[in-house]
Amino acid sequence: MNNQSALESKRLKDTEFTLYGWNTCMQFFKNRPDDLCRLFFSKQRSSALGSVKKWCAVKKLPYRELDLESLNKVASATHHEGIVMVVRPIKPSSIYPFIKNGLGNKGIAVALDCIGNTHNLGAILRTCAFFGAEGMVISNQEGQARLTSSAARTAEGAMEIIPIYQCTDLASALRDFMLRNIYVIGTDLNAKQSLYDIEMRFPCVVVFGNEQEGLSSTVKKRCDEVVRIPGSQKIQSLNVAIAAGVVLSELMRCRGLQKIT
Secondary structure (H helix, E strand, O other), X not given: OOHHHHHHHHHHHHHOXXXXXXXXXXXXXXXXXXXXXXXXXXXXXXXXXXXXXXXXXXXXXXXXXXXXXXXXHHHOOOOOOOEEEEEOOOOOEEHHHHHHHOOOOOOEEEEEEOOOOHHHHHHHHHHHHHHOOOOEEEEOOOOOOOOOHHHHHHHOOHHHOOOXXXXXXXXXXXXXXXXXXXXXXXEOOOOOEEHHHOOOOOOEEEEEEEOOOEOOHHHHOOOOEEEEOOOOOOOOOOOHHHHHHHHHHHHHHHHHHHHHO
């Protein structure tokens, strides 16, 4: 690849993003139709995309029916469910306004300490959307998965729903949350306390650690509580995305009880 081609490739990477999968694409179109650049679809999906094709025609955007092999190539994946959109990417927002404005009175946010797998990132985003989290915090540190096309596909549209905030150093961001009286809960396989043994306080940020190493020592020190999910001990741990679902479900339950009392 010559220098000009390399520069063009980088420009497209910065300004265009490929989405695929029915729920992912349709949630994008519902939220950000003006950021659509191109549409590709299978013959089977054509009739269901009438409104999107009409939008493309009005806005003079390219749209085309493709065979399966061509769709696989455009998506760089096979799990596209007959629809691919090339769009302007979402860029994570700065963490500082989120910290300054705080969470709602009973608000819940999620922070990721170097979750490395894009599928786990997407699955956690989907879980956050289901349980109504007010935002997800990620760092730009090495080892943190990025917002890739595969993450968006796994998120099933949640990348368009959950605000995503980026920080340079997660431990420092958690310290700043704590200074604003936001409760920080860390999750760790070897924690002494069970998730079900502590008194939950709100608003709160719950932190999930790297798939192999767990929470880093600097992040763990910034947590008000570090808890584990109790299990049968027949297997060592849960997948981090499943763990996020368990923890957020319990937070929702506790929040509901506090409303009653």
